[in-house]
Amino acid sequence: MTPDPFTLSHWYAIGRIEDFPNGYKGEHRILSTDIAVSHHGELNVTGPEGSMGVQTRYGHVWTTLSRDPRPLYNMPEFEEEGRRLVTAGAIAVRCSGLRAVENFLDMAHFPFVHTGILGVEEHAEVEKYDVSMGAAGDEIWATKCRFFQPMAAAAAEGGQVIEYRYRVAHPYSTILYKTCPLRDGHWDLIGLFIQPTEEDECIVHSFVLVFDEHNTDTDLLHFQQNIFLQDRMVLENQVPNKLPIDPRWEMPTRAVKSHGVTWSTTRFEKVA
Amino acid sequence: MKLYDYVLSGNCYKIRLLLGFLDLDYEKRPVDFFPGREHKSDAFLKINPLGQIPVLEDGEIRIRDAQAILIYLASRYDKSGEWFPGQSHSQIAEVAQWLAFSDMITSTASAARLHDMLGYNLDIDAARAGAHRLLRVLEDHLAHQEFDGHDWLAGRRPTIADISCFPYVALAEDGGIDLFCYPAILRWIRRFTALDGFHSMPGINVSP
Ligand SMILES: N[C@@H](CCC(=O)N[C@@H](CS)C(=O)NCC(=O)O)C(=O)O
Ligand SMILES: [Fe+2]
Numbered sequence: 001m002t003p004d005p006f007t008l009s010h011w012y013a014i015g016r017i018e019d020f021p022n023g024y025k026g027e028h029r030i031l032s033t034d035i036a037v038s039h040h041g042e043l044n045v046t047g048p049e050g051s052m053g054v055q056t057r058y059g060h061v062w063t064t065l066s067r068d069p070r071p072l073y074n075m076p077e078f079e080e081e082g083r084r085l086v087t088a089g090a091i092a093v094r095c096s097g098l099r100a101v102e103n104f105l106d107m108a109h110f111p112f113v114h115t116g117i118l119g120v121e122e123h124a125e126v127e128k129y130d131v132s133m134g135a136a137g138d139e140i141w142a143t144k145c146r147f148f149q150p151m152a153a154a155a156a157e158g159g160q161v162i163e164y165r166y167r168v169a170h171p172y173s174t175i176l177y178k179t180c181p182l183r184d185g186h187w188d189l190i191g192l193f194i195q196p197t198e199e200d201e202c203i204v205h206s207f208v209l210v211f212d213e214h215n216t217d218t219d220l221l222h223f224q225q226n227i228f229l230q231d232r233m234v235l236e237n238q239v240p241n242k243l244p245i246d247p248r249w250e251m252p253t254r255a256v257k258s259h260g261v262t263w264s265t266t267r268f269e270k271v272a
Numbered sequence: 273m274k275l276y277d278y279v280l281s282g283n284c285y286k287i288r289l290l291l292g293f294l295d296l297d298y299e300k301r302p303v304d305f306f307p308g309r310e311h312k313s314d315a316f317l318k319i320n321p322l323g324q325i326p327v328l329e330d331g332e333i334r335i336r337d338a339q340a341i342l343i344y345l346a347s348r349y350d351k352s353g354e355w356f357p358g359q360s361h362s363q364i365a366e367v368a369q370w371l372a373f374s375d376m377i378t379s380t381a382s383a384a385r386l387h388d389m390l391g392y393n394l395d396i397d398a399a400r401a402g403a404h405r406l407l408r409v410l411e412d413h414l415a416h417q418e419f420d421g422h423d424w425l426a427g428r429r430p431t432i433a434d435i436s437c438f439p440y441v442a443l444a445e446d447g448g449i450d451l452f453c454y455p456a457i458l459r460w461i462r463r464f465t466a467l468d469g470f471h472s473m474p475g476i477n478v479s480p
Pocket of ligand 2: 103104109113114227230231
């Protein structure tokens with residue numbers, strides 16, 4: 001299946017900047033398409049129709065199959081003083097990238113999948129939260145999400161109620177803003193940049209951008225990878241592997257439906 | 273005691289498991305195995321010239337290789353003597369045999385997992401086929417043990433042989449290796465996860 005125009009119109013992360021040092025040459029894949037990446041003084045990405053757009057941002061290298069891509073969204077937090085960026089590397093998952101976004105947005109799984117870290121079974125209920133479209137109409141925000149977490153971050157000491165905001169700025173990328181356990185009024189960022197390789201396979205590049213003076217980068221990396229690998233097991237066992245478009249699900253469905261996304265999805269009727 | 277550790281490493285998990293069963297205090301020194309390849313850095317090669325984790329330091333002693341560390345910890349700290357039984361020569365040999373076997377599981381099932389999960393470039397078909405060859409041997413052995421009324425690899429009680437084989441067998445599905453055709457292995461995994469002092473790691477399905 002050829003990807004729909006909306007899916008094709010985006011930039012996709014294909015790795016961390018340091019994964020493509022000068023002299024690098026390698027084969028990669030996005031949207032069921034082989035691409036070649038090389039670095040000789042500058043980065044080059046080539047697809048079936050020749051040279052493709054490439055940019056480095058947010059610690060990662062991004063490319064697009066589109067000749068006229070939508071601009072990559074802004075994350076002004078990357079310019080803020082005092083934050084630390086830890087990139088967790090490329091982790092392959094046998095599921096639709098849209099599924100990975102959906103799971104990331106679903107707080108209800110915390111107590112069961114991340115037991116003792118992001119949730120406890122005694123506090124499993126998800127309170128009401130707000131969902132709104134971003135200013136330009138092409139982003140979705142879920143705000144005022146609150147959840148009790150026994151160990152909200154590597155730097156957390158003891159359980160606390162954490163406030164969350166989720167941002168879906170791109171169908172394959174989602175960022176979580178989470179109250180910083182160390183600094184009042186600040187948000188820590190955790191995000192996924194997903195590289196859809198096939199309709200039912202993806203590579204997840206994740207990062208944390210936090211205020212934290214206690215942990216080493218490797219402590220943060222282990223915390224993040226531990227959580228993400230708990231998710232991976234669940235994601236790989238979901239049936240179907242593609243995102244079912246179920247009118248009852250608010251967040252992912254709204255994003256997907258309003259833009260005519262079909263690639264990597266499956267209609268709910270087929271599932272039921 | 274200090275363990276050079278990586279959260280997603282099954283070999284490090286072997287050590288975390290035994291330290292947990294023995295209820296021993298230790299300090300973790302996290303290693304950026306992926307994506308940073310810290311285990312291949314000059315600084316780490318001074319700690320283990322093989323560029324591998326786990327490594328354990330206990331006072332002046334430094335040990336590499338998960339199986340060697342298991343032997344060390346069990347023979348030094350397990351007062352019950354059950355994790356590494358030293359009474360019978362044949363049982364010592366049996367445990368040693370499964371410890372060696374577990375390192376073969378590392379080079380097949382763990383390799384498949386590194387390929388599927390972290391994008392390592394290796395012969396995935398060979399890795400999976402090798403893993404299935406070993407799993408059949410393990411399946412037959414466990415079925416025989418059950419027939420003799422033994423729940424574990426080397427006798428009536430779990431030993432470091434079980435600890436050593438457990439992680440990469442239980443994580444096999446991460447590498448696209450299906451376990452459903454190994455019923456005795458699945459039963460053994462269930463028994464193992466029900467042990468007192470057991471704790472999980474991501475990728476291990478602890479079904480009640
Ligand atoms: N025989 C060693 C193998 C350890 C091993 O393979 N460790 C992996 C991580 S789980 C590693 O460091 N691999 C890097 C390499 O072998 O180059 C043991 O059992 O400790
Ligand atoms: Fe999760």
